[in-house]
Amino acid sequence: MSDFFTVYHHLFNTFLLGSGYALSQWVVMRAGVFSVATAGLASIGAYCAAILTTKLGWPHPLSILAGTLLGTLTGLLLSVPLARLRGVFQAIATLAFVQIVVAVGLFSDSLTGGAIGLNAIPILVGTKENLLALLCTIYVLLAIGATRVGRAFEAIRQDEAVASSLGVSVTFHQSLAFGLSGAIAGLFGGLEAFQTFTLFPNTYGFGLIVAALSYVVLGGRRSVAGPIVGTAILLILPEVSRPLADYRNALYGVIMMLVIAFMPRGIVDTGLLYLRRRRLAAKAAAESRQ
Amino acid sequence: MSALVIKGVSKHFGGVAAVSDVNMEVPPGKVTGLIGPNGAGKTTLINLITGVLTVSEGSIHFGAQDITEVPAYKVARAGISRTFQNIRLLAEASVIDNVMIGFYRNEKTTTPASLLGLHSARRETAALRDRANKLLERFGMSKFADQEAGGLAYGHQRRVEMMRALASDPALILLDEPVAGMNDVEAGELGEIFRGLARNGMGVLLIEHNVRFVTTLCDFVYVLDSGRMIASGSPEQIVNDPAVITAYLGS
Ligand SMILES: Nc1ncnc2c1ncn2[C@@H]1O[C@H](COP(=O)(O)OP(=O)(O)O)[C@@H](O)[C@H]1O
Ligand SMILES: [Mg+2]
Numbered sequence: 028m029s030d031f032f033t034v035y036h037h038l039f040n041t042f043l044l045g046s047g048y049a050l051s052q053w054v055v056m057r058a059g060v061f062s063v064a065t066a067g068l069a070s071i072g073a074y075c076a077a078i079l080t081t082k083l084g085w086p087h088p089l090s091i092l093a094g095t096l097l098g099t100l101t102g103l104l105l106s107v108p109l110a111r112l113r114g115v116f117q118a119i120a121t122l123a124f125v126q127i128v129v130a131v132g133l134f135s136d137s138l139t140g141g142a143i144g145l146n147a148i149p150i151l152v153g154t155k156e157n158l159l160a161l162l163c164t165i166y167v168l169l170a171i172g173a174t175r176v177g178r179a180f181e182a183i184r185q186d187e188a189v190a191s192s193l194g195v196s197v198t199f200h201q202s203l204a205f206g207l208s209g210a211i212a213g214l215f216g217g218l219e220a221f222q223t224f225t226l227f228p229n230t231y232g233f234g235l236i237v238a239a240l241s242y243v244v245l246g247g248r249r250s251v252a253g254p255i256v257g258t259a260i261l262l263i264l265p266e267v268s269r270p271l272a273d274y275r276n277a278l279y280g281v282i283m284m285l286v287i288a289f290m291p292r293g294i295v296d297t298g299l300l301y302l303r304r305r306r307l308a309a310k311a312a313a314e315s316r317q
Numbered sequence: 318m319s320a321l322v323i324k325g326v327s328k329h330f331g332g333v334a335a336v337s338d339v340n341m342e343v344p345p346g347k348v349t350g351l352i353g354p355n356g357a358g359k360t361t362l363i364n365l366i367t368g369v370l371t372v373s374e375g376s377i378h379f380g381a382q383d384i385t386e387v388p389a390y391k392v393a394r395a396g397i398s399r400t401f402q403n404i405r406l407l408a409e410a411s412v413i414d415n416v417m418i419g420f421y422r423n424e425k426t427t428t429p430a431s432l433l434g435l436h437s438a439r440r441e442t443a444a445l446r447d448r449a450n451k452l453l454e455r456f457g458m459s460k461f462a463d464q465e466a467g468g469l470a471y472g473h474q475r476r477v478e479m480m481r482a483l484a485s486d487p488a489l490i491l492l493d494e495p496v497a498g499m500n501d502v503e504a505g506e507l508g509e510i511f512r513g514l515a516r517n518g519m520g521v522l523l524i525e526h527n528v529r530f531v532t533t534l535c536d537f538v539y540v541l542d543s544g545r546m547i548a549s550g551s552p553e554q555i556v557n558d559p560a561v562i563t564a565y566l567g568s
Contacts, residue, residue: 176432181407182418185408
C-alpha cells in the first residue's frame with residue numbers, strides 16, 4: 028500500500044492540481060464565456076506566491092492567499108474589455124492574454140528569473156493542501172449550482188437574451204465567473220509553486236490551455252464532476268500504458284476529436300442525461316400503466 | 318401600478334424606418350391589443366420597450382421612470398416581462414428549471430450567500446421550487462416538470478414561456494403572438510388567463526395577428542402598419558375603421 032502510494036503520489040498531486048485548473052476553465056464556460064485565460068491566471072498566482080516567499084520572505088500560506096487574490100483581481104479586470112466580445116473572439120483575446128503573461132515572465136528576468144526559471148522555491152505544500160483546496164473549490168461550485176447565481180449562469184450560457192429579459196445582468200455574472208476562474212487558477216498556481224522547486228513561464232502556456240480545455244470537454248461542461256473525471260482519465264491513460272505517454276499530445280488530440288464527434292456533452296454529462304431520460308421513461312411507463 | 322407611455326418613438330435600421338413616430342399607452346389592469354400585418358414593426362416595438370434595441374427618436378416611460386435608454390436587464394427589473402415570438406426556452410433545462418429562472422428578479426439571496434451555499438440561499442431555492450410547482454399546476458403542466466423544455470410540443474413550450482414570464486411577477490407583460498399556431502380551444506384558454514392577469518391589476522400588451530381573437534379579448538386596440546400607427550380605439554371602432562380594413566385586405 029505505501030509502495031503504491033509512493034509511486035502514485037506524484038501522479039495524484041498532478042491530478043489534484045489538474046482538477047483545479049479544469050474547474051477554473053469550467054466555471055467560465057458555465058457562464059457562457061469562451062475564455063482560455065486559466066493558464067495565464069494560474070501563472071500569475073504561481074509567480075506571485077513564489078516571489079513573495081523567495082524574495083520577501085512571506086510565510087507561504089500568506090503568499091498563496093495573495094496569489095489567489097491577484098488571480099481574482101486579474102480575472103475581474105480581464106472581464107471588463109472582454110464584456111463586448113463573444114465566442115471565438117473571447118477565445119482569441121484570452122489566448123493573447125496568456126501569451127502576454129508568458130512574455131512578461133520571460134522578459135522581466137530580474138523578478139521572474141526569465142527563461143532560466145524562478146529557482147529554489149521551498150517545497151512546503153503537499154497532497155493534504157491540494158486536497159483541501161480542491162474540496163473547498165468543489166464545495167463553492169456545488170453551492171453556486173444549487174442556488175441563485177448558478178441559475179443565472181445557466182440561463183446566460185443557454186440564451187443571453189432570455190437571461191436579460193428576466194433581469195439577469197450578463198456583464199455582472201460573466202465578470203463574477205472570470206473572478207472565480209481567476210481565484211481558482213491563482214489558488215492552484217500558488218499551491219503548485221510550492222511543490223516544484225522551479226517555475227518556468229512556459230509551464231503556463233499553450234500546453235496548459237489545451238490540457239485544461241481537454242479536461243472539461245472530455246468530462247463535461249455541466250456538472251462539477253465532469254472536469255474532474257476528464258482530468259483523471261487524461262492523466263491516468265498515459266500512465267497505464269507507457270508507450271502512450273510518448274504520444275501524449277497526439278493521444279489528447281485523438282480523444283478530443285472522438286469526444287467532440289460522438290459525445291459532445293462529455294462523458295459525465297452524457298451519462299447523467301442517459302440516467303435522467305431512463306428515469307423519466309420509467310416514470311411515464313408507470314403512469315400509463317395506472 | 319404604472320402605465321407604459323410611448324411618445325414619438327421611431328427606429329431606423331440603416332435608411333429603413335421599421336417604426337415611425339409611434340405614440341401608445343398601456344395602462345395597468347387592462348388588456349391592450351397591438352395588431353398589424355407581418356413586418357408592421359410590432360416585434361421591433363417590443364424590442365424597443367424592453368431595451369433590446371435602442372430607439373432612434375422619442376421616449377418611453379414606465380410610471381415615473383424614463384426607460385428610453387435603460388438596458389434590457391434593468392427594464393426587466395423595473396417590472397416589465399415579455400415572451401418571444403419565436404419561442405425561446407432554455408432548451409437543455411427541465412421545464413421546472415425554466416420556470417425557476419423567472420423568479421430571479423425578486424430573489425432575496427445575495428451573491429456571497431449563493432457562493433457560500435448558505436442555508437438561507439438553499440431555503441429560498443426550495444421555496445421557489447414549491448412556487449414553480451404551483452405555477453405548473455395552474456397551467457396544467459405538472460406532469461412535464463422534469464422533462465427537457467426543448468422536447469415539448471409547441472403549445473406546451475408556449476405555456477412554459479408564459480409561466481417563466483409570470484414567475485417574475487411583472488407589473489406589465491408583453492406577449493408577442495402568444496397564441497400563434499394554437500387551435501381556438503387552446504387560444505381561448507390562454508385568453509382567459511390573460512384576462513385574469515389584467516383583473517388582478519397587471520398591464521397586458523397582446524400582439525396578435527388574429528383580429529377576431531384580439532377584438533374579443535382587448536379593452537383597447539392599436540393598429541400598426543409599415544411602422545406607423547394607423548388607428549387606435551375600442552375593438553368595435555377598429556373593426557369598422559376603413560384604414561384598418563384596407564391595411565388588412567390590401568396586404
Ligand atoms: N435587426 C433588424 N435589422 C434590420 N431590419 C430589421 C431588424 N428587425 C426588424 N427589421 C425590419 O423591421 C420591420 C418590422 O419587423 P418586425 O418588427 O419583426 O415586424 P412584425 O413583428 O410586426 O411582423 C421589417 O421590415 C423587418 O425586416
Ligand atoms: Mg413579429
